[in-house]
Amino acid sequence: MSASGLIFTSRPPGTEHEIIITPKMSFGTGHHATTYMMVKQMRGIDFNNKTVFDFGTGTGVLAILAEKLGALKIIAIDNDDWSITNAAENIQQNNCSKIQLLKTDNTEMNQQFDIILANINKNTILGNFSSLTKQLGNNGILLLSGLLKEDETEILQAVNQQSIRNTKKLIQDNWISIRLNY
Numbered sequence: 001m002s003a004s005g006l007i008f009t010s011r012p013p014g015t016e017h018e019i020i021i022t023p024k025m026s027f028g029t030g031h032h033a034t035t036y037m038m039v040k041q042m043r044g045i046d047f048n049n050k051t052v053f054d055f056g057t058g059t060g061v062l063a064i065l066a067e068k069l070g071a072l073k074i075i076a077i078d079n080d081d082w083s084i085t086n087a088a089e090n091i092q093q094n095n096c097s098k099i100q101l102l103k104t105d106n107t108e109m110n111q112q113f114d115i116i117l118a119n120i121n122k123n124t125i126l127g128n129f130s131s132l133t134k135q136l137g138n139n140g141i142l143l144l145s146g147l148l149k150e151d152e153t154e155i156l157q158a159v160n161q162q163s164i165r166n167t168k169k170l171i172q173d174n175w176i177s178i179r180l181n182y
Contacts, residue, residue, distance in 0.1 A: 037177035060087030079105035
């Protein structure tokens with residue numbers, strides 16, 4: 001640990017993308033099970049030239065990864081001032097240029113996205129589920145996390161009311177991540 005309190009580590013061998021995150025008061029470093037599972041799910045998706053919506057961006061880590069994986073355009077939103085400030089700093093620190101950061105809690109972006117990322121919580125996901133699925137383009141992918149195992153039944157009930165299907169679920173500790181395809 002340095003005098004400033006930061007821990008410096010070297011980039012592990014075989015790491016394809018290095019992302020620098022200073023979390024401050026925001027959520028999302030990649031160490032929590034929910035973010036880790038989102039990253040793992042994202043690695044199995046082709047982001048090249050895709051449009052991405054990151055709902056509840058926190059530190060911006062998932063938006064940053066989306067750009068590093070080849071996304072053409074990313075809209076990242078959060079309703080928290082700390083998160084917006086922190087995400088802006090992290091986006092700049094990682095030399096990202098394709099991320100539009102917005103402070104809002106309105107998920108209506110009035111456009112279609114190839115991939116939507118929502119690592120937030122059950123109630124917020126369910127409260128915005130219709131809006132999120134409505135903005136998925138043809139063959140779109142919706143990645144969800146921030147969910148406890150016991151949230152799965154309610155989430156899948158919402159899924160069954162839409163024209164999307166559950167294609168992949170990850171479990172870590174008491175958390176789940178669900179990939180949905182349109």
